[in-house]
Amino acid sequence: MIFCDIFxxxxxxxxxxxxxxxxVGSVFMANFIxxxxxxxxxxxxxxxxxxxxxxxxxxxxxxxEPVFSNDFRLLQTxxxxxxxxxxxxxxxxxxxxxxxxxxxxxxxxxxxxxxxVFQLYSIIILGKNRPNKTYxxxxxxxxxxxxxxxxxxxxxIFVFSEKCNYIITIATNICVLFNMIIWSGLYIKKxxxxxxxxxxxxxxxxxIQIASLPGVEPRLQYIxxxxxxxxxxxxxxxxxxxxxxxxxxxxxxxxxxxxxxxLIERIKDIINSxxxxxxxxxxxxxxxxxxxxxxxxxxxxxxxxERETIFKESSKRLIELGFIEKxxx
Amino acid sequence: xxxxxxxxxxxKDSEKALKLYQNYLDGxxxxxxxxxxxxxxxGIDHASILMATLLANTDHSMDMYCQxxxxxxxxxxxxxxxxxxEGAYWYEFKKFFQERIQSxxxxxxxxxxLIQKKNxxxxxxxxxxxxxxxxxxxSKKIQxxxxxxxxxxxxxxxxxxxxxxxxxxxxxxxxxxRLEYEPDNYRALGSFNSPSxxxxxxxxxxxxxxxxxxxxxxxxx
Numbered sequence: 144m145i146f147c148d149i150f151x152x153x154x155x156x157x158x159x160x161x162x163x164x165x166x167v168g169s170v171f172m173a174n175f176i177x178x179x180x181x182x183x184x185x186x187x188x189x190x191x192x193x194x195x196x197x198x199x200x201x202x203x204x205x206x207x208e209p210v211f212s213n214d215f216r217l218l219q220t221x222x223x224x225x226x227x228x229x230x231x232x233x234x235x236x237x238x239x240x241x242x243x244x245x246x247x248x249x250x251x252x253x254x255x256x257x258x259x260v261f262q263l264y265s266i267i268i269l270g271k272n273r274p275n276k277t278y279x280x281x282x283x284x285x286x287x288x289x290x291x292x293x294x295x296x297x298x299x300i301f302v303f304s305e306k307c308n309y310i311i312t313i314a315t316n317i318c319v320l321f322n323m324i325i326w327s328g329l330y331i332k333k334x335x336x337x338x339x340x341x342x343x344x345x346x347x348x349x350x351i352q353i354a355s356l357p358g359v360e361p362r363l364q365y366i367x368x369x370x371x372x373x374x375x376x377x378x379x380x381x382x383x384x385x386x387x388x389x390x391x392x393x394x395x396x397x398x399x400x401x402x403x404x405x406l407i408e409r410i411k412d413i414i415n416s417x418x419x420x421x422x423x424x425x426x427x428x429x430x431x432x433x434x435x436x437x438x439x440x441x442x443x444x445x446x447x448x449e450r451e452t453i454f455k456e457s458s459k460r461l462i463e464l465g466f467i468e469k470x471x472x
Numbered sequence: 473x474x475x476x477x478x479x480x481x482x483x484k485d486s487e488k489a490l491k492l493y494q495n496y497l498d499g500x501x502x503x504x505x506x507x508x509x510x511x512x513x514x515g516i517d518h519a520s521i522l523m524a525t526l527l528a529n530t531d532h533s534m535d536m537y538c539q540x541x542x543x544x545x546x547x548x549x550x551x552x553x554x555x556x557x558e559g560a561y562w563y564e565f566k567k568f569f570q571e572r573i574q575s576x577x578x579x580x581x582x583x584x585x586l587i588q589k590k591n592x593x594x595x596x597x598x599x600x601x602x603x604x605x606x607x608x609x610x611s612k613k614i615q616x617x618x619x620x621x622x623x624x625x626x627x628x629x630x631x632x633x634x635x636x637x638x639x640x641x642x643x644x645x646x647x648x649x650r651l652e653y654e655p656d657n658y659r660a661l662g663s664f665n666s667p668s669x670x671x672x673x674x675x676x677x678x679x680x681x682x683x684x685x686x687x688x689x690x691x692x693x
Contacts, residue, residue, distance in 0.1 A: 197493060197496055197511060197512075198511070198512050199511070199512045199513045199514035199515065199518050199659075
């Protein structure tokens, strides 16, 4: 009660709340349209580019539009649904109260009806599919037009009795609160996804690339090229981590072939000049020095199995996030 | 009626997926520099798309080690029944041996085909090759040989510990390849730009090709 009283003291609040809602809704939808058209910041697009790909052997496809995972899309659709529902509710109750307390002109009733039909149609569209941008654009335009109609041209429509004001305020603020919760959840989730996904995908890609290369020397060559390019901190970090591992890549049986010493020295130099502490540096270099020296086509046979193991492990999480989908053949 | 609709939707989905796969491969092949990604390949339709893309992007040489140009993935077991995605490879194969081979970029011996069996020598794919071999202007560009048992065993041993596995591979322009390690399911690895893999495969190919028997005469009979 106290909560409502506070709100009722601000007599224009019920007028501004729908305004805020419409503006926020419009911003959200504009953002959505921008996303749909690829107008995203570079950091987000990174995830998109690096996620494209297939693994036929396992029947996986990296999603083509991985900026939003499936669960994110679902949440987004739900939010759109709530917004559409709330838009419907806001405009509809305005019309109803207008009718109840101040008999409206015929045009007002027609407008309310159009709004109602449109909102319901939006709900159906949003509920069924990912929103079509044309509908969203129309929705934004109509929302703005209606706002001017209600607030600028027909300002008295928001003047209600105290009892109605009370109900409207509670209902409005519940919706605001609900939307805020959804919004916060959505953005937190988005942030988490955007940070995690490129990392996961880069790890996965690098694992596959390294495992696919025949023999240790080509693998080291590849890692050295990543270390030298330093184009991506994630890849750099991953390459260093890979070098630290001796379980997967460096335990093949030796055929007596020697490594390219220049390559080994190059990697050691890179590691020595990296930001790693002395213990880590020593550990990595010891790993390189100790592992058997293999460069033979015999490792061909192990590639599909290695690849399969690696991909299965990494892909579990990516499937959960919706960045990989099973390809049924 | 509903079932027809459902199957129509499935076909549509499958066509869409194949189109996506084609786009994915085109993207790798057309990257600048060409992508060095090693990718996997499985299923007759995906294999057909990949081999067609590899062939389409070949500029000057092709080394192919295969069972014997079996009609299956090319023109269908019942010759002419290749439709849809499966037809992609056959379309590109015909184009290659009927038109593109005439280019001066393909010099003497730039196309080498090493087969395991002569079972399909009278089928449509070999008929195309026969036309090339019968043409005095083009015949020098292509060599077709049958692998010896020893060389075949040596390839199988080199590629895997299990010598029963019937490996096939092709190398295009010395940098792109497709290595099939499970021919029954068309399971393979490939890349559009992997000179390190190609040099290893070429070593195996050269060793086997040098000891193989020329079958030009038999093809032209």
